[in-house]
Amino acid sequence: MADHTTAAPPVLSIRDLRVSTCGREPVEILKGVGFDIAPGETVCLVGESGSGKSVTSLVTMDLLPQGELCATSGSVKLNGEEILTATPARTKTLRGSDMAMIFQEPMTALNPVLKIGLQMDEVYRAHRRMSPAERRQAALEVFASVHLPDPPRIYDSYPHQLSGGQRQRVMIAMALALKPRLLIADEPTTALDVTTQKQILTLIRELQEQQNTAVLFITHDMGVVADIADRVCVMRHGEMVESGTVEEVLSRPTQLYTQALLRAVPSLTPRKPRPEVTGTPAIEVNALEKVFQIGSLAGQLMGRAPHRVHAVNRVSFRLAQGRTLGIVGESGSGKSTVARCVLRLEDPSAGEIRIDGQDIARLRAGKALASARRRVQMVFQDPNRSLNPRLRIAESMIEGPLNLGESRASALGRAGELIEVVGLPRTSLQRFPHQFSGGQRQRIAIARALMMDPEVIVADEAVSALDVSVQAQVLELLADLQAKRNLAILFITHDLRVAAQICDEVMVMRRGAVVEHGPAAEVLAHPRHDYTRSLIAAAPGRDWDFAAGRRLEVLT
Amino acid sequence: MTTPAYPALPRRRFARNLPHWTVILSLVVLAAALAMAVLAPQLANFDPTRINAAMRLQPASETYWLGTDSFGRDLYSRIIYGARVSLVVGAGVAAGAILIGLPLGLLAGWFRGIDAVLMRLMDGMMAIPGILLAIAIVALTKAGLVTVIIAIMIPEIPQVVRLVRSRVLAARAEPYVEAAQLLGTPAPRLILRHLLPATIAPLIVQATYIYASAILTEAALSFLGVGIGTETPTWGNIMAEGRLYFAMRPWLVFWPAIVLSLCILSINLLGDALRDRLDPKMKGRAE
């Protein structure tokens, strides 16, 4: 970690910052936040959604949405200069030259209709007097310094022609082009795959050391914190709960909230395997394939062969009652397509899907498929969208049983029982989805799946939209239900930590194919395939034991 | 964690609960128009079709509040009766366009096979300028109230179909619709229960816009002389007759124009207010 001398004056100094909504009934969003960042230092702002960490960064950049949020008191000093009272013209000059920012979504943070070169060029044109040739030269050099391949080609590309990781490198290049004293990074790797995340974090660290930049890093991921922070500020509901050096906060948290946050981080060490079960598997998939064909009549007339994407290539697995199989992989690995085929939300191109011995891969829509579907139910990723916002919870829950011919009264009775099983009061049935939090809605979605009395539950990234503390509770609920109801769970995730905690078996997928498949303890502790190894190596905070609160010695 | 972490801001409440003054004013105007249509015999001073050659083109007076037209008919009474045609045409067109467009849009949004053919047909209908189509239809049949309603309604249908279809396609991509499929909900029930409700709010808004534009088109048809015959006064044909004397008596055109414009303005303002409240995502009538 970078050593910093406390004698150096801080680059950014925030004192008692308060921000509230504008309008007649202001609501305080930030309630007195304060910290310093020295040159070359990385401060992590960590907290769950709604904690006010992003608002802090926007105040610093003077980018608060106009007419919606206003800073009411306190001070934000950049190199000793007050930002809150500076003129808009002055903060505009500072932005991009003295302080710069990178954002969460590299996919949307670059203007899609302008070439990368032009977007880079603007930075120089806005802040420096340079000739066009000098600007281009400077841009190409910065592209090279962020390790972008073939800078002249990147310069002439449009954003959609680059991968997510490359786009984030372009963002970093633009942010660091003028060597700012302060870099604000707002969840810059959250939308990226773990291996890309690792590379981007390494890059930020490397450039920071070269330029002695102060970095304000916003994240919700304790693993990332353990990897990169010098100091940590924990935020909750607009307040600073705790701050200190990374060792202090992670090993000896004084506040209950921080302790709970750390406890909720799942360990990378696989849990003890459960005994294997023999007999007919609840679900058996043999040589499943899914090919997407992209192309149209006009294309074919012009002699273009339709573009074929092999999303799933000969995937086979068996899953017994009461056990959990995790499918892990990065985006585009085909893991979700497997799930969607198993549920027949996509029609498989080839292969068998046997539920309790019956092959459902070829069933046509109708009665037979409907009754087969009852046995496999799904929990979706986004709890905000998986419940019909216009229906009461009761209506959503009894929809399936009514389709199967159950009487309304009996279905309602079961709904009342199940909603309590997932930890919500019976009165929830009369309410609408928007009256619940994300975690609660995910509980409702689980209850709705259970109403069908399924044998298999497919959970597609079912906890990745949730904050860690909520995530832990939902995982606990799933494990509990599995034990009581002998459910088979097919768990799709990109998060190795989650997989390590709940899976008996793990299947690693890459580009539609299975690269490694075996008991979780085997695959995650002693990976045989290089790809699995690189995935595990890239998992943030892998050298930190969050339960014990100490750094681990890990071989790389 | 893929959702941005910026806090959801509470909306400014005072602006939401009280209707805007324009909304109240619009409701007053529309109530007045409705009163004109329903109570026309009580409100009018004369029979709107009574010709009086001696009283041609009279200026406004105590007897003839707004003066008389070139046949000596009382302008005020004709304008009062004119409300009937406009309001009925607007209602007929809006109701008809939605009754036909809604099921077509639902079908196009759900069944991919129907979609391609139906949408090309709608593209074709959109390409024909509405007034030309209406003129042609009216020209070929007798220009009665029903013909006019049908003629104005047909060009409005594609807009409704496109709106409903786009909403259905958007709703189909929602996980809650997939969830319903997994729960074994058959297609017809799925459409009625999960997709139809997503189209209601934008349709209500669209209906008000259609209402306004139908009144406008009816007036234009009458103005061009291809609408409902002059024996039934409409705001459009009052203007059409008045325009021959525009240089001498401009108010023969301006009075019906003001009433007509106020009425359409009120409906449009109500539509905008409804849209802001029911369906803030809708970009406007161009969707």
Add this chain to the structure above:
Amino acid sequence: MLYYLLRRLLMAVPVMFLIALIVFLLLRLTPGDPAQAIAGDQASPEQIAAIRDSLGLDAPLTTQFTTWIGNMLHGDFGNSLISQRPVLEMIGQRIGPTLALATVAMILTVIISLPLGVAAARRHGGLVDRLVMSLSVLGFSVPIFVIGYVLIGIFAVHLKWFPVQGYKPLSDGIWPFLHRIFLPGLALSSIYIALVSRMTRAAMLEVLREDYIRTARAKGLSERVVLFRHALRNAAIPILTVVGTGFAMMISGVVVTETVFNVPGLGRLVVDAVLARDYPLIQAIILLTAGTYVVINLLIDVSYALTDPRIRYQ
């Protein structure tokens, strides 16, 4: 890009065919005898027979349709029932004023509504915004003929800045041309301005919420660069779309405007044709305007590809 264009072109063919079919069926499916309807109540049996004959109404529907389409593909749109001249020739004589009127209205629309829409979006809820929104509601609500008469009343009758009515072609000189076409052009563009400025505002408001606008601001770019380079280009597609779909509205407006200002264009021709029930002429004008609509929207599809590289590289 080529592939994209070809696909669009292929989609236009069935649309044109369907338009022809709709226009064709319009006459044939009207209840009663179309020849009787065209000829009017006082027509003698001989006149009706003549119309039946000239329209080929006695042949089976499919034959009628194929002959009709075949003739049109050879450039034969039929003859007027009244003047007996080829309708294409009649249209050719009247198309100039209409094109001039539409062009002027289009230019006025662009130079008025784009700045208005951008200014309104820049300060959402501000004075300019409310003004633009009010004006656009007004533009939607006041019929073109009323706007026309108000303009005539103020600028021609009262102030005497412009002639009341009439048209001079461009060949008579630029000044007489502009002097006569300005008021009708303004009247015609009113509803279009309302539509385009409203859509510009809505599209800009949407784009201004995008992440890349925040990025542009975080780079310290000036507001002008953010608005015009980063935002407006991204807002272009919905704006171009309404310009295209609004074209049908513009044609409807042309008919009314030409009547108000007594411009001898297609709009007048179609009204006269309707009053005389000159069906071949009506059919041809509808087909031509619909064809123009399809072509304009095809051009707009091409311009999508020019503004958005994601479409270009498809």
